[in-house]
Amino acid sequence: MMELFTAWVGSIPAFAAPFLLATAGLIINERAGVMNLGAEGVMAMAAVTSVLMEMAGHGTALALLSGIGAGLGLAAIFGIMAVFLRVDQVLAGLVAFALGIGVSGFLGDGSENQTVNGISPPPGSDFAFLPKLLAGVLDQDWLTWFAFFAAIAVWFIIERTDLGLRLRAVGEDAPAADAAGVNVALYRFGAVLAGGVLCAIAGAHLSLVGAHIWVDGMVAGRGWIAVAMVTLSRWNALRAIAAALLFGAIQALVPQLLSSGMNVPVYFIQMSPYLATLAYLLIAGLFAKGADAQPADLGRPYLREERR
Amino acid sequence: MEYELSRIQRERFDEISKLAVRLAEVEKSFGPRPALAGANFSLEWGEVHALLGENGAGKSTLMNVLAGFYTADAGILEVDGEAARFETPAAAADAGIGMVHQHFKLVGPLSVLENLRLACARRAGWRSKAEALRAMETLGKELGFRLDPSARVDEMAVSDQQKLEIMKVLLAGARILVLDEPTAVLTEQEAQSALGLARSLARSGRAVVLITHKLRDVLGFSDRVTVMRAGRTIIDGAASEGMTAASLSEAMVGGAPVTELPPPSGSRHFKPEMLRVKALCAPASAHGVALAKIDFSVQGGEIFGIAGIGGNGQAELVEALIGVRALTSGAVLFDGVDMPPSPEARRERGLRYIPADRMGMGLFGELPLNVNISLPRLLGGGAEKKWLVTKSWMNGLARDAISQFEVAGAQVDLPARLLSGGNAQKLMLAREFTGGMEILIAHSPTRGLDIRAVQAVQTRLRAAAASGCAVLLISEDLDEIMQLSDRVAVMSHGRMSPAENVAAVDRARIGRLMLEMH
Numbered sequence: 001m002m003e004l005f006t007a008w009v010g011s012i013p014a015f016a017a018p019f020l021l022a023t024a025g026l027i028i029n030e031r032a033g034v035m036n037l038g039a040e041g042v043m044a045m046a047a048v049t050s051v052l053m054e055m056a057g058h059g060t061a062l063a064l065l066s067g068i069g070a071g072l073g074l075a076a077i078f079g080i081m082a083v084f085l086r087v088d089q090v091l092a093g094l095v096a097f098a099l100g101i102g103v104s105g106f107l108g109d110g111s112e113n114q115t116v117n118g119i120s121p122p123p124g125s126d127f128a129f130l131p132k133l134l135a136g137v138l139d140q141d142w143l144t145w146f147a148f149f150a151a152i153a154v155w156f157i158i159e160r161t162d163l164g165l166r167l168r169a170v171g172e173d174a175p176a177a178d179a180a181g182v183n184v185a186l187y188r189f190g191a192v193l194a195g196g197v198l199c200a201i202a203g204a205h206l207s208l209v210g211a212h213i214w215v216d217g218m219v220a221g222r223g224w225i226a227v228a229m230v231t232l233s234r235w236n237a238l239r240a241i242a243a244a245l246l247f248g249a250i251q252a253l254v255p256q257l258l259s260s261g262m263n264v265p266v267y268f269i270q271m272s273p274y275l276a277t278l279a280y281l282l283i284a285g286l287f288a289k290g291a292d293a294q295p296a297d298l299g300r301p302y303l304r305e306e307r308r
Numbered sequence: 309m310e311y312e313l314s315r316i317q318r319e320r321f322d323e324i325s326k327l328a329v330r331l332a333e334v335e336k337s338f339g340p341r342p343a344l345a346g347a348n349f350s351l352e353w354g355e356v357h358a359l360l361g362e363n364g365a366g367k368s369t370l371m372n373v374l375a376g377f378y379t380a381d382a383g384i385l386e387v388d389g390e391a392a393r394f395e396t397p398a399a400a401a402d403a404g405i406g407m408v409h410q411h412f413k414l415v416g417p418l419s420v421l422e423n424l425r426l427a428c429a430r431r432a433g434w435r436s437k438a439e440a441l442r443a444m445e446t447l448g449k450e451l452g453f454r455l456d457p458s459a460r461v462d463e464m465a466v467s468d469q470q471k472l473e474i475m476k477v478l479l480a481g482a483r484i485l486v487l488d489e490p491t492a493v494l495t496e497q498e499a500q501s502a503l504g505l506a507r508s509l510a511r512s513g514r515a516v517v518l519i520t521h522k523l524r525d526v527l528g529f530s531d532r533v534t535v536m537r538a539g540r541t542i543i544d545g546a547a548s549e550g551m552t553a554a555s556l557s558e559a560m561v562g563g564a565p566v567t568e569l570p571p572p573s574g575s576r577h578f579k580p581e582m583l584r585v586k587a588l589c590a591p592a593s594a595h596g597v598a599l600a601k602i603d604f605s606v607q608g609g610e611i612f613g614i615a616g617i618g619g620n621g622q623a624e625l626v627e628a629l630i631g632v633r634a635l636t637s638g639a640v641l642f643d644g645v646d647m648p649p650s651p652e653a654r655r656e657r658g659l660r661y662i663p664a665d666r667m668g669m670g671l672f673g674e675l676p677l678n679v680n681i682s683l684p685r686l687l688g689g690g691a692e693k694k695w696l697v698t699k700s701w702m703n704g705l706a707r708d709a710i711s712q713f714e715v716a717g718a719q720v721d722l723p724a725r726l727l728s729g730g731n732a733q734k735l736m737l738a739r740e741f742t743g744g745m746e747i748l749i750a751h752s753p754t755r756g757l758d759i760r761a762v763q764a765v766q767t768r769l770r771a772a773a774a775s776g777c778a779v780l781l782i783s784e785d786l787d788e789i790m791q792l793s794d795r796v797a798v799m800s801h802g803r804m805s806p807a808e809n810v811a812a813v814d815r816a817r818i819g820r821l822m823l824e825m826h
Contacts, residue, residue, distance in 0.1 A: 162425070162429065168417075172417050172418065177426070178413075179407075179413035181398035304377060
């Protein structure tokens with residue numbers, strides 16, 4: 001039982017990392033006032049591209065980079081629609097979602113379920129001198145470590161730097177930011193791209209670190225959960241770490257319970273993340289605290305000569 | 309030698325360099341309608357220049373062209389004698405032009421210092437918070453006021469937000485200041501000090517444009533005046549001295565000068581008390597204040613004025629009266645009985661309401677006029693409950709309303725948002741002035757309207773009172789309160805001062821009550 005517990009705790013960070021990367025990426029988007037519902041599609045594009053590149057014998061680093069490139073391309077399409085053409089952001093996000101899912105399925109057709117090396121934790125433990133539980137938590141691959149540092153960096157940049165101040169101003173009150181001399185479209189597009197990079201890394205993490213294969217539909221709603229987690233963490237990347245660990249913990253239960261041979265309905269376990277999301281949204285709705293932190297100009301396109 | 313200027317050239321040069329700004333024959337259209345049709349304007353260094361005109365005369369549009377928010381379709385723009393064209397507000401700011409908009413361009417959730425850093429850091433060359441703080445301190449000393457650098461902007465008083473805006477444009481290096489209706493939202497005392505500040509900024513070598521439609525601002529505080537009407541310049545930079553209220557308003561409106569609203573004629577008959585508010589307490593809205601024991605009553609036939617700076621509980625009071633804000637204690641009585649709780653039931657009992665935000669809470673902007681007019685009648689208060697709604701019935705109602713309330717430029721199928729401010733308000737009145745009206749709540753009913761529309765609205769309010777209705781007028785415009793009300797009270801920090809007869813009160817004391825009654 002204790003072993004099961006140790007294994008479970010040790011697997012939480014790797015399960016949490018994709019949630020965290022995608023949520024941090026979407027926080028950048030939303031703090032700049034852009035609602036991006038295309039995260040699921042971006043993650044799928046990155047997941048399939050990185051596996052295909054590795055299968056083609058290009059090495060993991062290049063595979064990861066091309067995954068990021070593919071996700072970034074889709075994010076750029078979304079950004080052009082949402083920021084420059086001022087298409088309704090919900091619609092543009094759904095287009096990016098459908099496009100990402102469709103194209104990734106098409107690209108990966110025939111290459112499903114083929115194992116790649118991907119990224120794994122270093123063999124043996126670097127932290128063997130620590131108690132087993134703690135060593136298990138710390139023995140992670142580098143991409144998982146990156147996720148946590150990235151979240152802290154996102155928080156620092158948004159809350160503590162000049163760049164972040166501009167980003168927040170654009171998201172809270174685009175006309176005022178424009179009057180202050182901030183190029184609203186440029187900052188918003190930049191935020192979409194930066195967020196797209198993090199969402200793409202989240203997707204690559206799923207296929208390279210988590211599964212070591214590509215299966216159509218493997219993102220399995222994580223991009224959507226990340227959208228909800230932005231609200232859950234109230235647009236704060238540090239709180240996103242806590243939220244991601246919670247969801248990671250729930251997801252990490254699935255393989256542990258299955259391997260232990262416990263008699264729990266598989267479908268029930270698999271639906272647990274969605275249940276947790278639903279439960280959170282219900283609670284948040286009842287206490288309506290989350291709205292406080294929401295950027296005031298979220299989802300509102302900006303054009304200067306528009307008379308409002 | 310050949311570069312030396314001749315005497316005539318030098319004089320010409322001096323004349324040019326005296327000019328901070330020259331705008332000539334500027335044109336700008338939004339869609340098919342020209343907002344500017346050949347407007348002229350010139351501004352000298354060291355002067356306060358009033359830019360006067362009705363709503364829609366183009367004065368804000370012209371200044372937005374100068375400040376880089378709009379680009380002109382045609383015309384000349386010169387700053388300090390050199391031709392310029394600003395594609396962005398940033399480009400205009402680089403040329404030393406700063407505009408304080410009527411609706412402040414501040415980022416509400418950020419602090420005072422963050423707003424200053426956002427707008428000025430690059431231009432002022434600040435590399436640290438400390439440098440920004442020092443610059444803020446120094447300028448505060450010159451201007452004679454102090455702001456808390458860590459205060460959240462959306463929690464500050466409007467007059468402080470205005471001071472922050474002025475600080476912001478000065479710290480960003482502005483030498484040419486455009487103030488868009490700076491006194492519209494201030495109390496008497498605050499307005500005086502804001503205008504005094506504008507004057508001292510000009511005397512220190514800067515140039516200040518004062519966009520306004522208040523004659524007092526022109527006659528008391530400006531050196532020269534330009535009057536615009538329908539996108540054209542009518543008076544181009546005449547000395548303010550020697551101007552009279554009559555000559556200015558004639559230039560503004562064109563044709564016959566607008567006379568002051570005549571005092572109410574004949575003796576007034578007040579009916580017994582219709583609306584009574586008893587020890588009313590209600591929770592605050594977001595960024596608002598809670599109501600603490602509000603007590604007053606309004607008789608039939610009376611206009612009861614509530615003065616006060618916006619955000620001191622007026623919105624909460626109105627919401628409590630129309631039934632959308634729950635009370636924590638106290639009561640609202642109508643003819644001596646408790647008001648029914650729901651807004652619909654209150655409408656049916658004869659309550660009518662003109663909201664301050666006429667496009668947000670009043671009209672359905674995207675829906676055509678006929679729907680705007682007929683929908684509330686179906687919801688009660690108008691007593692026309694029917695299940696089948698025909699277009700001809702709606703159009704009939706809308707046509708009646710348009711002709712009776714003189715809504716200009718209106719067709720029954722026009723979306724309400726396309727109406728100008730004054731006509732939208734007339735539509736709003738037409739919608740509310742239906743049979744069975746007993747209590748009328750008018751919240752800032754003339755805000756942002758031009759002289760003629762203001763008169764039309766005020767005449768309607770008087771007529772409502774004359775017909776025996778109890779009228780509650782809530783306004784930030786003290787002139788309006790004093791002109792229309794029979795009794796007046798002041799709201800401040802969610803409390804209300806005792807009501808007084810309007811003939812017996814003194815303006816300055818009301819101004820003090822607005823500010824001091826903490």
